[in-house]
Amino acid sequence: MSEEVFISPRKHGRIAVLISGRGSNFTRIHDAVRDGRIDAEIGLVFSNREGAAGLEIARERGLETIFLNPRLYPEKEDYDREILREIRKRGIDLVCLAGYMKVLCPMFCREYRNRAMNIHPALLPAFPGLNVQRGAIDWGVRVSGCTVHFVAPEVDRGPIILQAAVPVLPDDTEETLAARILVEEHKIYPEAVRLYFEGRLEVRGRRVRIRD
Ligand code: GAR
Numbered sequence: 001m002s003e004e005v006f007i008s009p010r011k012h013g014r015i016a017v018l019i020s021g022r023g024s025n026f027t028r029i030h031d032a033v034r035d036g037r038i039d040a041e042i043g044l045v046f047s048n049r050e051g052a053a054g055l056e057i058a059r060e061r062g063l064e065t066i067f068l069n070p071r072l073y074p075e076k077e078d079y080d081r082e083i084l085r086e087i088r089k090r091g092i093d094l095v096c097l098a099g100y101m102k103v104l105c106p107m108f109c110r111e112y113r114n115r116a117m118n119i120h121p122a123l124l125p126a127f128p129g130l131n132v133q134r135g136a137i138d139w140g141v142r143v144s145g146c147t148v149h150f151v152a153p154e155v156d157r158g159p160i161i162l163q164a165a166v167p168v169l170p171d172d173t174e175e176t177l178a179a180r181i182l183v184e185e186h187k188i189y190p191e192a193v194r195l196y197f198e199g200r201l202e203v204r205g206r207r208v209r210i211r212d
Pocket of ligand 1: 025101
């Protein structure tokens with residue numbers, strides 16, 4: 001049986017960004033959209049937290065924002081279904097998880113297969129999940145970094161698009177390491193989105209090739 005191949009569309013895209021907090025990655029993606037590095041527009045900034053600082057930034061930048069209170073949806077699937085509805089309504093091509101701290105249910109991941117990305121502050125497949133910098137320091141790894149990957153039902157396990165490495169220094173705290181990694185996140189996330197809408201991401205199984 002031949003392997004299924006996905007090639008990202010070359011087009012002017014519409015992006016939804018999902019955030020839970022300060023939104024610095026979202027801001028960098030929007031900066032790249034504004035200065036023309038990414039051929040797309042941001043059609044929605046969504047948050048599961050009303051007080052997410054990134055939502056305020058999005059409003060100041062004139063972007064449409066939505067907050068949905070998860071407590072009103074006892075069934076997680078219903079919550080995600082509601083997000084999907086909002087995303088579909090706006091003709092979104094790519095969902096960018098940018099510090100979105102809720103796990104998306106398999107139904108969402110299936111519908112947005114190859115159309116949703118996440119940034120994670122470690123070199124996956126090492127240190128998935130939470131408390132990632134603590135893990136890197138406790139393991140004594142010499143190198144950590146960040147990963148942009150496609151979203152799959154298995155958390156932090158989707159095909160890897162881009163990675164960047166940073167040293168882990170002997171006197172690092174979780175905060176100093178996170179700050180060093182964040183500098184790289186701000187470079188590779190906009191870059192991955194740019195490549196996506198240039199039609200340059202080719203996915204075969206779990207491998208992503210960047211086309212010339
Ligand atoms: C980033 O460091 C991102 O990698 C991490 O949350 C932070 C969000 O910062 N995401 C995860 O840990 C996902 N598992 P931001 O709100 O300033 O973009």
